[in-house]
Structure formats: structure tokens, C-alpha cells
Amino acid sequence: MDTFTCELCKKEFQASPFRGRRKRQFCSQPCARKKIGSEQRGKNNPMWKGGVHFKKGYKYFLKPEHPGASKQGYVAEHRFVMEKKLGRYLTRKEVVHHKNEIRSDNRIENLILMGWGEHLSIHHKGKKLTKKHKRQLSEFRTGTKMPEEIKKKISETMKEVRKKRFWSSKK
Numbered sequence: 633m634d635t636f637t638c639e640l641c642k643k644e645f646q647a648s649p650f651r652g653r654r655k656r657q658f659c660s661q662p663c664a665r666k667k668i669g670s671e672q673r674g675k676n677n678p679m680w681k682g683g684v685h686f687k688k689g690y691k692y693f694l695k696p697e698h699p700g701a702s703k704q705g706y707v708a709e710h711r712f713v714m715e716k717k718l719g720r721y722l723t724r725k726e727v728v729h730h731k732n733e734i735r736s737d738n739r740i741e742n743l744i745l746m747g748w749g750e751h752l753s754i755h756h757k758g759k760k761l762t763k764k765h766k767r768q769l770s771e772f773r774t775g776t777k778m779p780e781e782i783k784k785k786i787s788e789t790m791k792e793v794r795k796k797r798f799w800s801s802k803k
Contacts, residue, residue, distance in 0.1 A: 689735035710738045727751040
């Protein structure tokens, strides 16, 4: 057993050296992963695809400095195209709709800017909005998400109301 110093945490550790290979660099798997993970971010990653990915048919590209970027730094291309046309950033309440409903077709002539209500009415014509959609619409309007405990209380209250309606109609 030889003594080595971890390149990340600088802790000394004992290990048997690899046969004919380089010396041990890290004291543990977590240290090795941290070092490799920090070196293989972005363009240095062998799986790098130019900062572009697709999710649910929408094209996203890496632009971390954009105010509408996700936590990972990605922006939806259709929203970015509309922002360029308008010369301003879009608000959370604005939706970019694809006329032909092909999510990857981000030509400006295929995009329309509208509010959430109008957008929902296009996609839900003749359908009744579910409670989930109503809650999501409310969250988008206010810009906040409802805490889980409040959702549970509302759900329990609605169950009680439904029970009372059912039993009162049976009399």
C-alpha cells in the first residue's frame, strides 16, 4: 500500500497503485466525480450537442444570461424568435402559439403572441377545463404556485362539499 494525496480535497489516503498506470488521484468516488464533473461542463463534455436540445417537441438553446432562461440556462426558441420580432422580452403571462401546431416550426410567420386564456380556449374548444388546468391558469395569472398544504385543504373541502351535495340530493 502506498500513500497518495487527493487532488481535490488534499486528504492523504492509502491505496495500492495501479499496475503500470498513473498514480491514484482521488481518495473517493465522490471526489473523482466532482473533479470530472467540473471539467466536463458545457463544451468540454463529450456529449455536447452545441447547446441545443428538444423537449416535448420544442427546441431549446443555451443562453444563461437571458431573463426567461430555465435554471439550466435554456430558452425556448419560439419565444426567443417572437422577442426578436417585438424588440422586447416576453412576460410570463404571454404565450407564443404555433399556428400549424408543429412545435419545432419556429418561423415568425407561424407564430402568434397571445394570453393564456386565449391560448387555452384555442386548445380546449368545446371541452370543459379540468381542475388541474384551472389551477395552472390561476398560477400563471398570479405568477406564483400554490403551496401543497393549501392545495390539500382545498381538495379536502371540495370532497366534503361534494359529499353534502350528494347526500342532500338523495332526500
